[in-house]
Amino acid sequence: MSEPIVKFQDVHKSFGDVKVLKGIDLEIKPAEKVAVIGPSGSGKTTIIRMLMTLEEPTAGDIIVGDQNLWKMEKNGNMIEANDKHLREIRGDIGMVFQHFNLFPHMTILENCMTAPIHVKKESKESARKHSIEMLEKVGLGDKLDNYPSQLSGGQKQRVAMARALVMRPKVMLFDEVTSALDPELVGEVLEVIRDIAKDGEMAMILVTHEMDFALDVADKVLFLDEGVIAEQGTASDVIEHSKNERLQSFLKRFRS
Amino acid sequence: MITISAISEIFPVLMQGIKITITVLLASIVCGYLFAFIAGFCRLSNNVILRKFTGLYVEVFRGTSLIVQLFWLYYALPILFGFDLGSDFWAGVLAISLNYGAYMSEIVRGSILSVAKGQTEAATALNMSSFQRMRLVIFPQAVKMMLPEFGNYLIQMLKATSLVSLIGMTDILYYGDILRSSNLSQAPTVYLLVLVFYFILALPLIFLTRKMESISKKGVASE
Numbered sequence: 001m002s003e004p005i006v007k008f009q010d011v012h013k014s015f016g017d018v019k020v021l022k023g024i025d026l027e028i029k030p031a032e033k034v035a036v037i038g039p040s041g042s043g044k045t046t047i048i049r050m051l052m053t054l055e056e057p058t059a060g061d062i063i064v065g066d067q068n069l070w071k072m073e074k075n076g077n078m079i080e081a082n083d084k085h086l087r088e089i090r091g092d093i094g095m096v097f098q099h100f101n102l103f104p105h106m107t108i109l110e111n112c113m114t115a116p117i118h119v120k121k122e123s124k125e126s127a128r129k130h131s132i133e134m135l136e137k138v139g140l141g142d143k144l145d146n147y148p149s150q151l152s153g154g155q156k157q158r159v160a161m162a163r164a165l166v167m168r169p170k171v172m173l174f175d176e177v178t179s180a181l182d183p184e185l186v187g188e189v190l191e192v193i194r195d196i197a198k199d200g201e202m203a204m205i206l207v208t209h210e211m212d213f214a215l216d217v218a219d220k221v222l223f224l225d226e227g228v229i230a231e232q233g234t235a236s237d238v239i240e241h242s243k244n245e246r247l248q249s250f251l252k253r254f255r256s
Numbered sequence: 257m258i259t260i261s262a263i264s265e266i267f268p269v270l271m272q273g274i275k276i277t278i279t280v281l282l283a284s285i286v287c288g289y290l291f292a293f294i295a296g297f298c299r300l301s302n303n304v305i306l307r308k309f310t311g312l313y314v315e316v317f318r319g320t321s322l323i324v325q326l327f328w329l330y331y332a333l334p335i336l337f338g339f340d341l342g343s344d345f346w347a348g349v350l351a352i353s354l355n356y357g358a359y360m361s362e363i364v365r366g367s368i369l370s371v372a373k374g375q376t377e378a379a380t381a382l383n384m385s386s387f388q389r390m391r392l393v394i395f396p397q398a399v400k401m402m403l404p405e406f407g408n409y410l411i412q413m414l415k416a417t418s419l420v421s422l423i424g425m426t427d428i429l430y431y432g433d434i435l436r437s438s439n440l441s442q443a444p445t446v447y448l449l450v451l452v453f454y455f456i457l458a459l460p461l462i463f464l465t466r467k468m469e470s471i472s473k474k475g476v477a478s479e
Contacts, residue, residue: 052377052380052381053380054377054380054381083385083386087383087385090380090381090383091383093381094381094382095381097374097377097378097381099374101372101374101375101377101378102378103375103378103379103393103397104397105396105397105400114382114392115382115383115384118384118388118392119382119383119384119385119388160378163382164381164382167382167383
């Protein structure tokens with residue numbers, strides 16, 4: 001078995017007095033696809049936001065590869081990570097957001113090219129080439145010079161995926177990426193995710209409400225409830241055969 | 257009485273002041289925007305001292321009158337501290353630009369803060385440094401939001417330049433005052449023409465402001 005690429009060790013997170021996560025232990029192997037399901041407010045999104053360094057955990061360790069994400073060693077002591085340390089590790093992680101968060105002042109192509117050029121110091125030509133390839137892959141090769149405001153929600157989300165993929169992350173995070181879409185646009189986005197998942201090498205963590213999709217794509221499903229992982233296992237174990245009552249009632253609401 | 261002959265007499269005299277009005281305006285615009293950006297960024301800094309100090313500057317200059325600030329720079333500073341700005345020109349420009357810079361720094365700060373938080377998060381997820389996030393993602397969008405207000409302040413700065421006549425600078429209003437003091441009956445014609453002068457100078461600025469407003473409507477993610 002290969003070493004996990006992401007490990008959560010007793011991770012807690014509070015916002016003020018509200019305890020959102022109460023001890024998360026979690027291992028994700030390279031290329032593993034993990035779906036995180038659970039009622040809203042259960043802390044699903046917070047898990048991946050901490051991994052993306054958008055929220056700092058209140059306690060516990062998040063390990064990416066062999067490095068502690070939020071802590072670093074200095075003179076033999078573990079201290080809070082600085083920006084440089086975060087940047088070193090963050091390069092392995094990519095994220096797609098519920099509300100796309102495309103850069104509205106840039107064209108679709110520029111949205112994809114900017115980070116490779118400025119962050120990875122790729123040449124303009126090679127960044128352009130890779131970005132176009134990736135945009136073609138998500139079916140938007142004909143929209144390169146359009147601005148985000150000229151696209152539908154589903155197209156925007158596909159651009160957001162291309163933008164994240166161009167950075168070649170080892171772990172890709174999907175934060176309810178279909179929740180803000182009109183129902184008829186959900187399909188095209190899930191199709192692209194399925195496609196990416198088939199390519200294999202990248203680990204994926206999907207926070208999602210699409211149960212059938214989770215069942216189809218995920219190797220592992222986590223059911224998060226009241227800040228803890230209440231149930232985990234293969235997709236069919238968790239979604240079809242679990243005896244956990246809260247999970248059952250949660251699923252019932254989606255299956256009606 | 258406002259007569260054609262009076263107008264033709266007054267017009268060339270006022271024309272002599274136009275150069276001063278325009279140079280003071282241009283210098284004030286450049287320095288004013290400079291102060292606005294410096295102060296705006298300082299107020300967003302992580303450094304508490306810098307933030308508080310800039311906050312003090314902004315409140316003092318917004319909370320006191322421009323004309324008093326002008327007199328301080330021109331009359332009081334040299335006597336108190338032996339600190340002479342060297343010319344009435346720089347006293348005038350500094351007073352106007354420090355004053356309007358204080359107002360506009362709030363626009364800079366507010367615009368940067370009102371770029372949607374998701375933009376910073378997306379840039380972070382692409383592993384940009386904090387400087388790159390500002391330069392590539394936040395600032396270009398924030399500038400667009402600043403434009404309409406910046407345009408309004410251009411016009412206000414033009415009107416504020418008339419105060420420099422009070423420290424003896426020979427701008428449009430200065431020549432107007434001279435004409436009025438030599439012949440009081442001409443006052444209506446003089447001040448009518450002074451108004452017309454300022455309005456004509458303001459026209460391109462008004463046009464520019466409209467233009468800035470239309471640019472700013474495009475391509476910004478705000479909350």
